[in-house]
Amino acid sequence: MAFSEFRPLHDNSLIDYIKSVPALSSKIGNDFDNLFVKEVGDGNLNFVFIVLNSAGSFVIIHALPYVRSIGESWAMTKERSYFEWLALKEKGRLCPEHVPEVYHFDRTMSLIGMRYLEPPHIILRKGLVAGIEYPLLAEHMADFMAKTLFFTSLLFRTTSEHKRDVAEYCGNVELCRLTEQVVFSDPYKVSEYNRWTSPYLDHDAEALREDNLLKLEVAELKSKYYDQHSSFIAVCAAAIVVLGFFLLYYKSIHFCSFCERAQALIHGDLHTSSMMVTHESTQVIDPEFAFYGPMGYDIGAFLGNLILAYCSQDGHADQKNDRKAYKEWILKTIEDTWNLFQHKFTALWDEHRNGAGEAYLPAIYNNPEVQLLVQKKYMTDLFHDSLGFGAAKMIRRIVGVAHVEDFESIADAAKRATCEKRALDLAKTILKERRKFEGIAEIVSAIRKHES
Amino acid sequence: MAFSEFRPLHDNSLIDYIKSVPALSSKIGNDFDNLFVKEVGDGNLNFVFIVLNSAGSFVIIHALPYVRSIGESWAMTKERSYFEWLALKEKGRLCPEHVPEVYHFDRTMSLIGMRYLEPPHIILRKGLVAGIEYPLLAEHMADFMAKTLFFTSLLFRTTSEHKRDVAEYCGNVELCRLTEQVVFSDPYKVSEYNRWTSPYLDHDAEALREDNLLKLEVAELKSKYYDQHSSFIAVCAAAIVVLGFFLLYYKSIHFCSFCERAQALIHGDLHTSSMMVTHESTQVIDPEFAFYGPMGYDIGAFLGNLILAYCSQDGHADQKNDRKAYKEWILKTIEDTWNLFQHKFTALWDEHRNGAGEAYLPAIYNNPEVQLLVQKKYMTDLFHDSLGFGAAKMIRRIVGVAHVEDFESIADAAKRATCEKRALDLAKTILKERRKFEGIAEIVSAIRKHES
Numbered sequence: 088m089a090f091s092e093f094r095p096l097h098d099n100s101l102i103d104y105i106k107s108v109p110a111l112s113s114k115i116g117n118d119f120d121n122l123f124v125k126e127v128g129d130g131n132l133n134f135v136f137i138v139l140n141s142a143g144s145f146v147i148i149h150a151l152p153y154v155r156s157i158g159e160s161w162a163m164t165k166e167r168s169y170f171e172w173l174a175l176k177e178k179g180r181l182c183p184e185h186v187p188e189v190y191h192f193d194r195t196m197s198l199i200g201m202r203y204l205e206p207p208h209i210i211l212r213k214g215l216v217a218g219i220e221y222p223l224l225a226e227h228m229a230d231f232m233a234k235t236l237f238f239t240s241l242l243f244r245t246t247s248e249h250k251r252d253v254a255e256y257c258g259n260v261e262l263c264r265l266t267e268q269v270v271f272s273d274p275y276k277v278s279e280y281n282r283w284t285s286p287y288l289d290h291d292a293e294a295l296r297e298d299n300l301l302k303l304e305v306a307e308l309k310s311k312y313y314d315q316h317s318s319f320i321a322v323c324a325a326a327i328v329v330l331g332f333f334l335l336y337y338k339s340i341h342f343c344s345f346c347e348r349a350q351a352l353i354h355g356d357l358h359t360s361s362m363m364v365t366h367e368s369t370q371v372i373d374p375e376f377a378f379y380g381p382m383g384y385d386i387g388a389f390l391g392n393l394i395l396a397y398c399s400q401d402g403h404a405d406q407k408n409d410r411k412a413y414k415e416w417i418l419k420t421i422e423d424t425w426n427l428f429q430h431k432f433t434a435l436w437d438e439h440r441n442g443a444g445e446a447y448l449p450a451i452y453n454n455p456e457v458q459l460l461v462q463k464k465y466m467t468d469l470f471h472d473s474l475g476f477g478a479a480k481m482i483r484r485i486v487g488v489a490h491v492e493d494f495e496s497i498a499d500a501a502k503r504a505t506c507e508k509r510a511l512d513l514a515k516t517i518l519k520e521r522r523k524f525e526g527i528a529e530i531v532s533a534i535r536k537h538e539s
Numbered sequence: 540m541a542f543s544e545f546r547p548l549h550d551n552s553l554i555d556y557i558k559s560v561p562a563l564s565s566k567i568g569n570d571f572d573n574l575f576v577k578e579v580g581d582g583n584l585n586f587v588f589i590v591l592n593s594a595g596s597f598v599i600i601h602a603l604p605y606v607r608s609i610g611e612s613w614a615m616t617k618e619r620s621y622f623e624w625l626a627l628k629e630k631g632r633l634c635p636e637h638v639p640e641v642y643h644f645d646r647t648m649s650l651i652g653m654r655y656l657e658p659p660h661i662i663l664r665k666g667l668v669a670g671i672e673y674p675l676l677a678e679h680m681a682d683f684m685a686k687t688l689f690f691t692s693l694l695f696r697t698t699s700e701h702k703r704d705v706a707e708y709c710g711n712v713e714l715c716r717l718t719e720q721v722v723f724s725d726p727y728k729v730s731e732y733n734r735w736t737s738p739y740l741d742h743d744a745e746a747l748r749e750d751n752l753l754k755l756e757v758a759e760l761k762s763k764y765y766d767q768h769s770s771f772i773a774v775c776a777a778a779i780v781v782l783g784f785f786l787l788y789y790k791s792i793h794f795c796s797f798c799e800r801a802q803a804l805i806h807g808d809l810h811t812s813s814m815m816v817t818h819e820s821t822q823v824i825d826p827e828f829a830f831y832g833p834m835g836y837d838i839g840a841f842l843g844n845l846i847l848a849y850c851s852q853d854g855h856a857d858q859k860n861d862r863k864a865y866k867e868w869i870l871k872t873i874e875d876t877w878n879l880f881q882h883k884f885t886a887l888w889d890e891h892r893n894g895a896g897e898a899y900l901p902a903i904y905n906n907p908e909v910q911l912l913v914q915k916k917y918m919t920d921l922f923h924d925s926l927g928f929g930a931a932k933m934i935r936r937i938v939g940v941a942h943v944e945d946f947e948s949i950a951d952a953a954k955r956a957t958c959e960k961r962a963l964d965l966a967k968t969i970l971k972e973r974r975k976f977e978g979i980a981e982i983v984s985a986i987r988k989h990e991s
Contacts, residue, residue, distance in 0.1 A: 272900065272903065275903045276900070306913060451754055451757075460752070460755050
């Protein structure tokens with residue numbers, strides 16, 4: 088048929104494609120006469136088409152082989168669409184309440200057909216910029232993170248189940264590598280991709296590159312995986328060597344240190360533009376960076392982006408709305424998210440303690456006291472991981488390549504810079520001092536203190 | 540020829556084999572009339588034959604597909620002999636002064652032909668039991684560890700060199716897995732393989748299984764790798780899946796969490812029976828457990844076994860020799876080994892700071908202050924890793940499957956138990972408190988304090 092090899096689809100070719108796919112055309116009653124098709128992608132990577140008529144609707148996610156926000160100059164495998172589909176299916180299975188249904192996947196075309204999240208669903212980040220409260224957000228995100236992280240970890244899985252599942256994702260190294268560069272490296276060195284609100288933050292960007300203690304902490308976050316990354320690569324190489332294809336595959340094997348900490352199947356990009364929300368609904372989308380990695384990377388992404396939203400509010404305040412009450416709601420959401428996550432996650436752990444999970448052998452961790460010790464340490468380490476990753480992700484959004492609408496939408500550069508600087512200083516403090524925080528309430532206090 | 544497939548060699552078949560291998564027969568001037576052949580293996584795994592005559596000599600290391608010290612009931616791949624050969628060659632290249640030359644390797648026969656370490660070379664452990672001082676031991680072992688660990692780490696290597704080399708060793712998972720079981724699991728649970736000096740240590744062995752804080756620390760040591768192990772497995776599986784051989788290889792893929800921390804090419808079993816010594820010479824042998832793993836595992840193995848030797852001395856004291864002076868020499872050797880290692884390792888780091896090593900990107904770690912911070916943290920973490928692994932290896936030698944001659948050669952069980960209990964208590968303290976020790980001198984003080 089006409090789509091036996093990849094080509095970028097646009098409005099007309101897209102309709103021809105849909106006609107050729109019953110799973111999609113049936114969703115719109117096979118009626119192409121009054122079809123509404125609109126490209127709405129505003130993410131960094133993909134093209135997103137809304138397709139709807141009176142009979143029904145769906146969304147098409149179409150990956151092109153480069154980073155959309157940068158252009159063809161930054162090549163990016165369209166295979167990411169395969170991992171996005173894998174993750175949507177797996178996370179949908181574990182937490183159907185908060186993951187949209189997938190109707191169709193075409194690996195050749197790097198194309199996913201899935202539920203259209205109808206209005207009033209909007210991207211959470213836009214809601215945060217608009218000052219809209221979402222009373223169920225913390226509850227929903229805690230639920231999503233607790234279920235998707237616990238059930239894909241060795242706390243629940245046997246090592247053989249785990250290794251089989253990790254295996255599926257280890258081909259997603261190119262996106263891991265992108266993350267590693269833009270999150271852990273570029274912001275701390277001179278890079279052509281870095282940008283910031285100049286001239287206001289020129290000094291701050293430079294100070295970041297000269298902050299030794301900060302760079303020590305970034306090395307620590309990165310080195311949790313760095314030491315191991317080569318074995319990930321290596322073992323890929325090894326099995327290939329064994330099978331005599333080493334040279335063939337060698338060039339396609341990429342550096343991805345933090346694919347190494349295969350703690351759980353993480354979303355990999357869980358910021359506030361990766362969920363669409365209404366007052367009643369929270370739907371997590373765009374898991375194209377999904378891989379088996381550190382849980383704290385997901386939790387930190389969500390909390391860090393809520394803190395960015397908080398810091399941006401003064402830039403959106405006006406006579407009609409000083410945003411003071413809204414800032415309080417964001418702080419409450421930050422606190423509730425962690426506390427609810429911790430509660431749900433440990434409840435799942437306790438419930439499945441005598442299950443098949445092999446992280447802590449029951450023969451050794453065989454009494455309530457040691458089980459409590461182990462769980463307490465695990466959650467404390469996860470909290471500090473989350474703070475570290477969250478802070479690193481805040482920093483990179485202010486001085487790195489990809490910025491956030493929370494700040495970008497503040498037209499007045501001076502005012503924007505003031506908000507960004509506050510967020511930057513806060514992130515630096517959290518990154519350096521993260522081990523001193525014993526609970527999320529202390530983070531909320533730190534955020535308040537930072538303003539006064 | 541006659542040796543186209545594996546079979547266990549004994550004296551006569553061994554001679555036929557040697558005749559068929561010029562690289563070996565030439566070493567003995569092709570003279571088989573007055574040949575002396577003796578099996579002298581006293582290790583846990585292999586058969587070792589000395590072959591010599593007036594013309595020359597060599598040693599044959601012959602691996603059989605099971606654990607020699609336990610018997611055919613504990614199967615063990617003879618492929619270990621391939622990794623022993625790989626490691627002998629690589630470590631010999633990096634530190635020829637302290638690694639015996641290899642003459643021949645036959646993968647089919649799992650057989651290595653190498654330099655015969657002539658008398659007065661003896662296994663270090665036997666020298667320590669006999670109370671012999673080796674004035675150059677600390678200097679030599681510090682040199683061996685600094686060179687073999689630094690030059691195989693990402694402090695010196697590029698990621699692509701590293702991944703290629705790590706790849707070679709990741710097939711050695713079965714031995715990693717054995718280590719993991721006997722070091723990190725069995726001693727802390729009821730296991731058919733565990734044994735100890737009964738009844739004297741019955742209570743201590745039980746107390747070990749009920750020591751929650753200790754098990755928490757063991758989980759920490761193990762979990763440094765545990766989270767990652769599945770990705771190691773997974774990626775092997777992945778590349779195989781990719782190539783469509785998943786089911787074929789699945790069963791041969793083993794759990795080996797700590798193959799994951801591919802910090803450097805470690806010996807993997809660097810206790811005091813893995814080196815042969817004279818007053819002038821120190822030769823490291825038996826690297827069949829070699830893989831890319833945590834540096835602290837090697838350093839800890841050597842230091843931990845020196846502490847075992849120290850604790851065993853009172854059991855060897857008699858009217859002729861109270862061993863007091865010898866115990867002081869052991870303490871000095873422990874202190875000198877770490878201090879010399881630290882000095883040599885950081886000197887290599889400083890020398891190659893602007894080389895190809897990718898662990899700390901020069902573009903980020905670009906000033907003396909941050910370089911000092913990073914190096915200080917690296918060495919402190921390595922010191923604490925070494926203490927943790929060293930203590931874990933002491934414990935498993937007292938209550939686990941494989942014991943050490945230092946204690947086993949004390950005929951009087953009560954006297955032996957007293958020495959073992961002292962070592963066990965010391966190891967528990969070091970394992971739990973290791974982060975509080977700021978230098979090796981404090982360890983030496985702790986050893987002294989433990990006796991009084």
